[in-house]
Amino acid sequence: MKRFFIEHSEAVDINHCLFSGQSFSWQKHGNDGRYVSAIINGSAVVIENTNDGGVVLHTDGNTIGVESPQVWFRRYFSLDVDTETLFSEPFRNAHPELALQLERYRGLRVLRQDPYETMVTFMCAQGIGMALIRRQVSMLARRYGEHVPLSLNGCTINLYRFPTPSRLGAADPMELRACTNNNLMRARNIISASQKVTEGCIDFKALASKKNTQEDIQAALSRCGGIGLKIADCIALFGLGRFDAFPIDTHVRQFLGLWFGFPEASAPLTDKNYRILAERARELLGEKLAGYRGHHLFHCWRTEVRKMQAF
DNA sequence: GACCAGGACCAAA
DNA sequence: TTTGGTCATGGT
Numbered sequence A: 001m002k003r004f005f006i007e008h009s010e011a012v013d014i015n016h017c018l019f020s021g022q023s024f025s026w027q028k029h030g031n032d033g034r035y036v037s038a039i040i041n042g043s044a045v046v047i048e049n050t051n052d053g054g055v056v057l058h059t060d061g062n063t064i065g066v067e068s069p070q071v072w073f074r075r076y077f078s079l080d081v082d083t084e085t086l087f088s089e090p091f092r093n094a095h096p097e098l099a100l101q102l103e104r105y106r107g108l109r110v111l112r113q114d115p116y117e118t119m120v121t122f123m124c125a126q127g128i129g130m131a132l133i134r135r136q137v138s139m140l141a142r143r144y145g146e147h148v149p150l151s152l153n154g155c156t157i158n159l160y161r162f163p164t165p166s167r168l169g170a171a172d173p174m175e176l177r178a179c180t181n182n183n184l185m186r187a188r189n190i191i192s193a194s195q196k197v198t199e200g201c202i203d204f205k206a207l208a209s210k211k212n213t214q215e216d217i218q219a220a221l222s223r224c225g226g227i228g229l230k231i232a233d234c235i236a237l238f239g240l241g242r243f244d245a246f247p248i249d250t251h252v253r254q255f256l257g258l259w260f261g262f263p264e265a266s267a268p269l270t271d272k273n274y275r276i277l278a279e280r281a282r283e284l285l286g287e288k289l290a291g292y293r294g295h296h297l298f299h300c301w302r303t304e305v306r307k308m309q310a311f
Numbered sequence B: 001g002a003c004c005a006g007g008a009c010c011a012a013a
Numbered sequence C: 001t002t003t004g005g006t007c008a009t010g011g012t
Helices: A014-020 A069-076 A089-094 A096-105 A115-123 A130-144 A165-169 A173-179 A184-199 A204-208 A214-221 A229-239 A250-260 A271-285 A290-305
Strands: A002-007 A027-029 A035-040 A043-049 A054-059 A147-152 A155-160
Touching (some): A002 A069, A014 A290, A035 A147, A035 A155, A089 A096, A115 A130, A130 A165, A130 A173, A165 A184, A204 A214, A229 A271, A229 A290, A250 A290
Antiparallel strands (some): A035 A043, A043 A054
């Protein structure tokens, strides 16, 4: 493993990032949890938290994907977004108590993750708890992903690459269902969507283009079975780097009602109501970074109000 | 034992 | 257009 010291002037709360950014593949190591590991863009990556204005990045090569580790870190943790001034002064004045709570999460980053991995992961996230979601993703990688043993400080860590689209596309649904909470429909949906990626019917690079509106992306992705508005928006936000996407789940709906008094938030989340709420949220938070800001609100809500289990 | 957990989808009203 | 049931299982 090679070591790269990554200095960053902006605050980065790695642990919150990795949980909140849906990075189910990360693993924590050591009693103090100082080391976290994963395979990103085909490279083994270990982040060592130094808590002194930097992190040490351990990788198995000089690049991650096609980028240098420094460039990768900046892009993956979206350090190009200034989270110090994420919420405008008018917003902070209008919601002073909330603004104070949000201060604690300034180091939270929305990650730019692999779109295919993001897609499959969120397809596993329907109507069940976090523990089950993480287990499904972990089982998929173990059963269908390539094994990568990693040596760190004399200990061996067993990592698994996330399966390729062609591997999952060729899987037997009856076998795959063991990894999808025994849900046969979900297994079939993942296989079908993976085939679409392999065949090029779903082209993430083209989808991410700024030329596409949120509606375009939602329409293209929800042609896949098992992907509705919410999952499509999650793929856009976390996998396509579209920080204007604003996914609304049960938690988002709750805080839109409680914190901002949106009357529509008390109604069920039908497609029509979803679109109304998303539009109102974009008006409140600004178009360009609505999803990024929404994720800070989400994480604050989950941590302060609805206690979520730790990373 | 009930209820909820980071939904999608179909049929019926 | 909205409502209700279904898929599934583990934690509280």
